[in-house]
Amino acid sequence: xxxxxxxxxxFFFMLLPGVIVLxxxxxxxxxxxxxxxxxxxxxxxxxxxxxxxxxxxxxxxEFFFKTPNAFTVTRNTILYNLAFIFLDIVxxxxxxxxxxxxxxxxxxxxxxxxxxxxxxxxxxxxxYLAYSFFSFENGFINKGILGPxxxxxxxxxxxxxxxxxxxxxxxxxxxxxxxxxxxxASIVGIDGEYYEAAVIDGASKWQSIRHIxxxxxxxxxxxxxxxxxxxxxxxxxxLFFNVPKNMGTLYPATDVIDTYVFRALRNSNNVGxxxxxxxxxxxxxxxxxxxxxxxxxxxxxxxxxx
Amino acid sequence: MSKRKFRLANEISTGSxxxxxxxxxxxxxxxxxxxxxxxxxxxxxxxxxxxxxxNIIPREFSIKAYDFVLSAGDAIMRSYGISILxxxxxxxxxxxxxxxxxxxxxxxxxxxKNFFSFFVFFTMIFGGGLVPWFMVYSQLVRIRDxxxxxxxxxxxxxxxxxxxxxxxxxxxxxxxxxxAKIDGAGEFRTxxxxxxxxxxxxxxxxxxxxxxGYWNDWYLPLVFVTKRELFNIQYTMYQTLSSIQxxxxxxxxxxxxxxxxxxxxxxxxxxxxxxxxIGPIIFAYGFFQKYFIKGLTIGAVKG
Numbered sequence: 001x002x003x004x005x006x007x008x009x010x011f012f013f014m015l016l017p018g019v020i021v022l023x024x025x026x027x028x029x030x031x032x033x034x035x036x037x038x039x040x041x042x043x044x045x046x047x048x049x050x051x052x053x054x055x056x057x058x059x060x061x062e063f064f065f066k067t068p069n070a071f072t073v074t075r076n077t078i079l080y081n082l083a084f085i086f087l088d089i090v091x092x093x094x095x096x097x098x099x100x101x102x103x104x105x106x107x108x109x110x111x112x113x114x115x116x117x118x119x120x121x122x123x124x125x126x127x128y129l130a131y132s133f134f135s136f137e138n139g140f141i142n143k144g145i146l147g148p149x150x151x152x153x154x155x156x157x158x159x160x161x162x163x164x165x166x167x168x169x170x171x172x173x174x175x176x177x178x179x180x181x182x183x184x185a186s187i188v189g190i191d192g193e194y195y196e197a198a199v200i201d202g203a204s205k206w207q208s209i210r211h212i213x214x215x216x217x218x219x220x221x222x223x224x225x226x227x228x229x230x231x232x233x234x235x236x237x238x239l240f241f242n243v244p245k246n247m248g249t250l251y252p253a254t255d256v257i258d259t260y261v262f263r264a265l266r267n268s269n270n271v272g273x274x275x276x277x278x279x280x281x282x283x284x285x286x287x288x289x290x291x292x293x294x295x296x297x298x299x300x301x302x303x304x305x306x
Numbered sequence: 307m308s309k310r311k312f313r314l315a316n317e318i319s320t321g322s323x324x325x326x327x328x329x330x331x332x333x334x335x336x337x338x339x340x341x342x343x344x345x346x347x348x349x350x351x352x353x354x355x356x357x358x359x360x361n362i363i364p365r366e367f368s369i370k371a372y373d374f375v376l377s378a379g380d381a382i383m384r385s386y387g388i389s390i391l392x393x394x395x396x397x398x399x400x401x402x403x404x405x406x407x408x409x410x411x412x413x414x415x416x417x418x419k420n421f422f423s424f425f426v427f428f429t430m431i432f433g434g435g436l437v438p439w440f441m442v443y444s445q446l447v448r449i450r451d452x453x454x455x456x457x458x459x460x461x462x463x464x465x466x467x468x469x470x471x472x473x474x475x476x477x478x479x480x481x482x483x484x485x486a487k488i489d490g491a492g493e494f495r496t497x498x499x500x501x502x503x504x505x506x507x508x509x510x511x512x513x514x515x516x517x518x519g520y521w522n523d524w525y526l527p528l529v530f531v532t533k534r535e536l537f538n539i540q541y542t543m544y545q546t547l548s549s550i551q552x553x554x555x556x557x558x559x560x561x562x563x564x565x566x567x568x569x570x571x572x573x574x575x576x577x578x579x580x581x582x583x584i585g586p587i588i589f590a591y592g593f594f595q596k597y598f599i600k601g602l603t604i605g606a607v608k609g
Binding site: 015047102129137205208237271 | 327
């Protein structure tokens with residue numbers, strides 16, 4: 001046994017740097033969720049502060065749920081994620097099938113590269129792109145489209161009603177190429193003999209897509225969807241914080257749990273409530289991930305996350 | 307049925323092919339247009355912007371914005387340098403940490419691999435949230451306002467460990483590692499001289515993913531960095547755009563207004579900064595797209 005343990009020692013050395021980073025960056029904050037139940041007072045360092053701060057039970061949560069924001073941000077987070085989950089299946093699957101059918105393979109490669117490109121830009125750059133469209137004074141839409149048509153310029157950054165569409169557009173713009181890669185890989189992996197048999201039986205293109213491609217893509221679609229459902233309480237902070245430029249007038253349509261938690265900490269310095277809102281999100285998220293994973297494991301144990 | 311005949315029967319008609327191509331040309335335009343717009347603005351003479359707004363074709367071509375950014379933009383050049391430094395250091399370190407972590411998880415002779423797999427994957431499911439995380443770096447491991455705060459938090463993540471572990475399992479036969487051990491090589495020797503050379507494509511994938519992550523990061527400086535000389539390029543861009551908002555929202559008083567105005571690059575210069583920040587990505591994209599796709603495909607299969 002002792003000899004056996006000795007063979008394991010080099011492995012421990014290899015794991016060490018990663019373990020240290022995970023402890024600091026992930027596990028210490030997990031224990032730090034106690035803050036949500038405390039009236040946090042700083043003393044010497046984070047750990048002694050945690051040990052000496054007064055426990056106040058669920059006061060911070062009460063405070064958070066009494067604000068009307070709790071409902072708004074939860075609703076926004078869920079609704080946007082539902083829309084994204086639906087569109088992230090329909091659009092990329094359709095595009096992947098279409099790309100796969102193109103007869104000019106060089107063209108297909110080029111289109112795929114172009115659609116994938118936005119994935120590589122940061123949300124800050126995307127917020128610049130959005131600004132160049134929607135700026136009131138100089139924006140392309142006001143000056144380049146509405147102006148010449150004789151229409152009134154719109155004050156995009158002050159009108160919440162436009163933003164569900166704008167945010168959805170930029171989400172799709174950035175991630176569709178990424179999702180296509182995943183689905184295209186599955187389509188390419190489908191055995192050509194199925195299609196050959198379909199052709200012999202006189203099936204049309206539509207029929208072979210409906211009865212071969214889509215059913216064979218179903219497992220991937222289901223699993224990606226369930227994993228996304230598991231993250232339904234986590235919003236894409238970059239999108240919701242940067243693209244609407246953190247404009248207060250737009251909050252009814254753009255504020256999500258993550259941006260709310262961030263502002264509560266940074267702008268109002270409300271440590272307790274911010275921690276409570278963050279923990280509320282983490283616990284709900286954890287429950288949904290576990291449930292989603294349970295379902296994935298029922299369908300295909302190989303694809304389960306754990 | 308012969309291969310050729312099958313191919314002909316299975317192909318879409320010429321008409322459909324044309325229609326599909328038209329659809330994809332339109333989609334490509336939608337994808338490229340916003341980027342082209344920003345590039346066009348950066349090459350437009352400032353006066354024309356003030357008169358006619360942003361346009362996709364510059365009314366008057368000018369490279370003044372780039373001149374300004376490259377000569378007068380001291381803060382911009384420094385933030386560019388910070389981004390390069392963080393990206394290089396971060397990528398090298400995170401590749402090492404991730405590969406060293408993934409290797410024991412891929413070895414069947416490592417007895418505690420279930421525990422350590424769980425140890426990293428659990429962090430993908432549950433996190434303490436922003437507040438305790440913020441407190442750890444500002445009140446315990448005090449690396450706020452140093453270059454390390456932009457590196458350490460991204461050194462390891464479950465998704466990349468998963469990609470790497472899958473890659474090692476798929477490309478290095480267990481028998482090879484066992485035979486090296488029988489020949490008397492220690493685990494470290496086996497890892498460095500036998501396993502590592504076989505991992506080049508996997509390392510390229512992980513390296514590029516983390517390179518992209520570091521280069522595009524603005525979140526860590528947003529949360530932790532207050533020192534101006536440590537701002538990276540993304541965060542400098544963020545600051546610029548939010549100063550404009552500050553001005554147009556009318557909340558600035560007169561004294562502040564003067565100060566902010568004098569610091570602020572002009573319309574076209576701002577867009578030139580954005581173009582300069584995406585330059586290296588577009589450049590690398592052409593060369594390395596296939597590694598990205600490979601990595602994402604491996605990762606997507608599991609997780």
